[in-house]
Amino acid sequence: METTSHRGDHHRSAEHRRRELLEAAERVVLRDGPGASMNAIAAEAGITKPILYRHFGDKDGLYRALAVRHTDALLDGLRAALDAPADRRRRVEATLDTYLAAIEARPQVYRFLMHPSEETRGDEQGFDVGRQSAPVLRRMGEELAQVIAERLDLGPGGEEQARVWGHGIVGMMHAAGDWWLRERPCSRAQLVAHLAELLWGRLAVVHDRVGAPGF
Amino acid sequence: METTSHRGDHHRSAEHRRRELLEAAERVVLRDGPGASMNAIAAEAGITKPILYRHFGDKDGLYRALAVRHTDALLDGLRAALDAPADRRRRVEATLDTYLAAIEARPQVYRFLMHPSEETRGDEQGFDVGRQSAPVLRRMGEELAQVIAERLDLGPGGEEQARVWGHGIVGMMHAAGDWWLRERPCSRAQLVAHLAELLWGRLAVVHDRVGAPGF
DNA sequence: CCTGCCTGTTACTTGCGGTAACATCAGTGT
């Protein structure tokens, strides 16, 4: 193997460089928000733009590469919470709390993940529907759907229902978390409790107010 | 009243012009997607950029003005569904279906509403959290929260819970609708049924699959 | 020595948001 020496070195240094660039990009994005320019990122890394383009193709490529790490980390945490040894309600609460703790701890990362690239050209006027939802949300929805379909006996059509629930629950978590993080109206534990109550069907059984139009 | 004649005419023609510009902008946005340029909008309206800026301040202003009409229309529809004469389950289903029918009928409008402006400068590095969620979602969440708080007897702390539920349900509806519109895995009625089942707490009572780790 | 190949540069093009400066025409006060 004469190749191992230099080609291995080349590859390793290339990947090493790539990691360095990603870390520089992360620093800039965390400092300047998701609108950070390629020039700023290149400057932070001590180099110039074309190198970034050689490594990542375009801005979207860089942002996607950046997002993968955080997305994976977040999903790992959620899977762990979903697999904790406890009853179903506790698992749901733990999963909600894990997500909320993550976005609370690093709101800049969260903001970046939910908003990676805006408008990937390739539209072509034929309505393709708003796919503005961040890929991380789609992945979370799909993974949750899979867990639900695997573990719950939903009967015929259960897989479809599991997917609806997966995306629905993730959307609920995301929207509530976004609002909570902005307004901070209560503690994280209270938010988790309220959401779990909602998922546990309290909306269906709570009584109407007296003297109000029914709901 | 010497003012009524000319000032009234001036105001009316100004507002008329504004409506014309908004309609041209809408045509372009529906044709080119939310990334449409001010130049393109001005050209569609038969004028040039500075006029748009005089009328709407900046791009965000134009987009906000555009969004208001659709947002109002959508919210009116949702309020009507929420006020329909039927039991609670039917009302929830009607509300979900109204929202989904709206985004199904005009996906381009939907996409535009959920994605108005990207990154309104004014960040200031101090974490302000991802407020990328479209204003329309916030408004929907707040309005639903108000309806819930008004009509349901949630006991102490009920208002807080109502707000959590409002934003959570809206997020669920949005995420599920977005996914459904992209993949079209089932009929609208089925999607509504699945979501209503989720809100009715079936997640809490459905049985584990035999031989699988519990959930 | 010359040929690739990687890394890096400077300098450019294109396109966008936004603005300044100027031109035009309608009605108003004196």
Add this chain to the structure above:
DNA sequence: ACACTGATGTTACCGCAAGTAACAGGCAGG
């Protein structure tokens, strides 16, 4: 009649960001 005001419209420009040549040096291996 005449200057003034104010809205409508223009051309031409600035600044900035994404993305792209085209060129310059280090370091293999024939």
